[in-house]
Structures are given as structure tokens and as C-alpha cells.
């Protein structure tokens with residue numbers, strides 16, 4: 001069986017985790033701090049805070065920014081449920097918009113139509129690792145008319161004086177736009193280091209900050225470290241220093257710090273990340289080269305003049321198939337011992353969001369993309385031979401179902 005996206009666990013990872021285990025310090029400590037620094041360097045952002053998942057990182061950000069009851073956050077209808085779930089938990093309303101026709105990213109003109117005086121943030125999602133249109137989004141939220149209807153409800157929001165641009169960068173670690181890396185493209189970006197993602201720490205995530213100059217990013221870093229650890233003014237490592245046991249809690253915080261065991265995996269992953277991206281790129285091109293001769297294939301966008309994907313998911317689409325035919329093709333592909341997937345079921349198809357009144361027919365582009373999409377395996381250890389097996393299995397399965 002060719003798996004869909006196994007993590008790359010080898011002797012190097014095992015040795016580094018073992019070293020962390022034997023160091024006497026297994027929770028947040030020197031390895032986590034080093035990992036944060038290296039992510040800041042790699043992404044070219046102003047500061048980075050490591051957390052235990054994308055989800056908790058984003059939850060903390062919404063709380064910190066004071067987003068809650070009565071507020072709206074704009075997201076694409078086509079994303080993983082986590083993007084919307086955190087908004088629901090904050091008390092705000094997720095306002096969904098449809099996608100572009102040429103790629104899987106949210107449509108900026110639809111975003112414009114969705115903005116109201118209650119809009120506090122836009123959360124763009126880099127589906128499959130191909131960055132959203134941050135340049136257009138940034139321009140949009142800085143337009144005088146849009147800016148003047150913005151109503152800040154606390155000091156942070158008033159300091160920014162406009163809608164906050166968030167990035168769900170769960171897929172896009174290492175992606176580029178106009179020469180800048182994901183993590184430095186929006187005001188705040190959240191990465192996921194879940195086991196299936198491009199860079200993993202088993203579970204984990206990171207928040208990258210790139211707010212305007214007048215924000216004190218060192219102060220933000222210190223504040224975040226407190227917010228992700230119960231609100232405690234000192235972390236466990238600081239408390240081990242002589243006579244340094246006493247701490248205070250000014251506001252109740254969250255609990256979502258990264259451990260040094262996770263950071264140990266992440267440090268190895270990051271060190272060889274270039275290798276990982278290069279291999280993923282080869283696999284993408286191998287798929288693209290093969291399927292360009294198949295008239296039924298719609299290939300995903302992953303490289304353009306201004307953008308380069310992180311090559312996270314290869315989202316192949318099959319022309320003129322219904323959702324049921326797509327499902328039948330997937331069933332056939334599995335018969336060849338090849339694992340494939342679908343990314344994603346648009347949010348309005350999920351019970352939780354149906355119940356909240358979202359309707360699939362309001363997002364025709366998202367539905368069309370979902371209905372004929374099949375995600376193919378992409379990972380460092382996938383060999384050319386295996387890629388060819390996948391291509392063969394897809395072609396035979398399409399032929400079998402579609403004739």
C-alpha cells in the first residue's frame with residue numbers, strides 16, 4: 001500500500017528526541033526557544049511563538065485581539081473545519097466567501113462584498129500550500145473607504161486601525177510570494193506541524209508575527225509566552241532559577257505551549273526542509289507532466305509569476321464528473337493499493353455549519369472544486385516508481401468509471 005503522507009522518521013529524528021529526553025528538560029525549554037528563532041529566520045517574520053497546534057495558536061490570537069460576540073471574521077467556505085471552529089469558539093461569526101475559479105484561494109472581490117463594520121479580521125487560507133492573494137487583500141483593507149468604516153473596540157484594534165489580516169498557513173510552510181516566505185505575508189500567520197503536514201513535530205504549530213512597525217514585537221512575544229501558559233508570569237524553566245519560585249497571573253491564560261520533545265523533531269525537520277521541498281517539487285512536476293496529456297485532467301495551480309507553493313497537496317481534478325463518480329474513482333484507486341484523499345469537504349457540507357445556516361449553494365465554486373477533486377500522495381520518501389504507480393492507478397480508475 002502506498003500511504004498518503006507518512007512522517008519522515010529516521011535515525012536523525014530519533015537521536016534528537018532521545019537527546020531531548022536525556023537532557024533532563026522535556027517541556028518548553030531551550031529546544032523550543034531555538035526552534036522559534038530558526039522559524040523567525042527562515043520565514044523572515046518579526047517574531048515567532050511555538051504552540052501545541054495551529055488550532056490553539058489561532059484561538060489565542062483571536063482572544064488576544066479581542067474578537068468575540070458581535071464580530072465577524074471572513075474565511076473561505078473551502079477549508080478545514082479548524083479555520084471556522086476557532087471563530088465559533090471566540091464567539092464571533094464566521095462569514096464565508098467563495099473561491100477564485102483559477103485556484104483554490106478565496107476570492108478577493110467576494111471578500112470585499114462580505115466586509116461590514118463588524119468585520120474584525122480576514123483569515124485567508126493557503127490551500128494546498130499555494131499562498132492566497134495577500135497583496136490584494138492588504139490593498140483592500142487599506143482602501144480609505146474600507147478603513148473608515150472599521151470600528152476598533154480596544155487598544156490593539158485601534159492601533160492597527162483596520163481589519164486584521166490573518167493567514168491560515170497550515171499548508172504553506174516554505175511557500176513564497178514576491179520573494180517573501182509564508183509566515184511574513186499577513187499580519188499574523190499560524191502554521192500547523194501536525195503529523196500529516198509538510199513539517200511536523202507530531203502535533204504542534206507556530207504563530208508568526210508581522211504587524212506594522214509601531215507594534216513592539218518583543219513585547220508581543222513576552223505577552224504570548226504568558227498567554228499560552230495559563231497567564232503565568234514565569235514559565236517552568238524560569239522558575240527553576242534560584243529563589244525564582246514566585247509568579248503572578250494577571251489574566252487567566254490558555255495552555256498550549258510546545259514541548260522540547262516536539263521541538264527536537266521540528267529542529268531536525270527544519271534543518272533539512274530544503275531537501276523536503278525540493279523532493280516535493282519534483283513529485284508535483286512528475287504528476288503535472290504526466291497528467292497534461294490526459295484530456296480529463298484539471299491540474300492545480302502551484303507555481304505562478306509571483307507565487308511558489310510549498311507543494312503540500314496535489315489537488316488533481318477530473319473534468320465533467322459528479323461527486324458520486326469521483327467517489328467511485330477513489331474507490332477504484334484504493335483497489336491498486338494507492339491511498340488518496342479529498343481536501344476538503346467545504347464547511348457548508350458539515351452538519352455543524354449546516355445547522356448554523358450556511359448553504360452549499362451559496363458557494364458554487366467551492367462545491368465545484370470539491371466535487372471533482374482527488375488529492376494524491378506527496379512526501380519526501382515517495383519514490384519516482386511509486387509516483388508512476390499512483391499515476392497509473394488514477395488513469396486506470398478514471399477510465400474504468402468514465403469509460
Ligand SMILES: *Cc1c(COP(=O)(O)O)cnc(C)c1O
Nearest residue numbers: 053054055080082170192193194
Ligand atoms: C491541519 C489544518 C489546520 C489545523 O491544524 P492543527 O495543528 O491540527 O490544529 C488548520 N487549517 C488547515 C487548513 C489545516 O489543514
